[in-house]
Amino acid sequence: QLQLVESGGGLVQPGGSLRLSCAASGFTLDYYAIGWFRQAPGKAREGVSCISASDSSTYYADSVEGRFTMSRDNAKNTVFLQMDSLKTEDTAVYYCIAPCSVKVGPGGPYLEYNYWGQGTQVTVSS
16 A cells, blocks of 8 residues: 655744655655645645656756755655755645656646645744
């Protein structure tokens, strides 16, 4: 059974950093594109990032470009989202997704995916 389990969320001050982890079971992560979306209270889901299976390319939403970095540890079947220079508007529940693909619609790029985890809360506040 495919399962994604996120961890690493918490409370951090603006300008701080957090690293989220997503551990997969039931499938081998390195064969798939893996990503993240987030959802803040009262707001629509926002696709945050998607790293290709070969690690040759990574999509980042404009809102996090230059501040967030995805990586993977295939030996641990885990992917990471390093979040730096955090802002209050980054506060949301973050979900790991698989497999992800980047599509382009009338509103701009968005992510498609079939599976997601239970989410981890990230709160950026002073």
